[in-house]
Amino acid sequence: MNAEMDVQKNGDSGSYDAVVDGRVVGMIVYHVPRHGDRVTFSHTIVDPEYRGRGIATRLVKHALDDLRAQDLKLTNYCTFVADYIADHPEYKELVDSRFPGRATVPDRAPRER
16 A cells, blocks of 8 residues: 555544545444443454555554454454454454354464464
């Protein structure tokens, strides 16, 4: 990708936004339940013309690092996030064991990067 990508947390829309040249080209949609000790990820979206450039991967890493920094747990409904965690098992500890969500992390060895 030639253009620089920035990730911004947008609390108003409940998303982590991937911004390229001032335009949102991807996002992870999240929700914070009433009991604010966890965050729910519902899905990851990248504009079709920007797919295949690592945007979703960078978004997920940023969002998971943000949860870790805030000492929050994850309830996950996004299969892309689940696959990312399977490939980066150091993030598995973030998944809330009480409320893991429907997109469970595959029990497999990480794929080669």
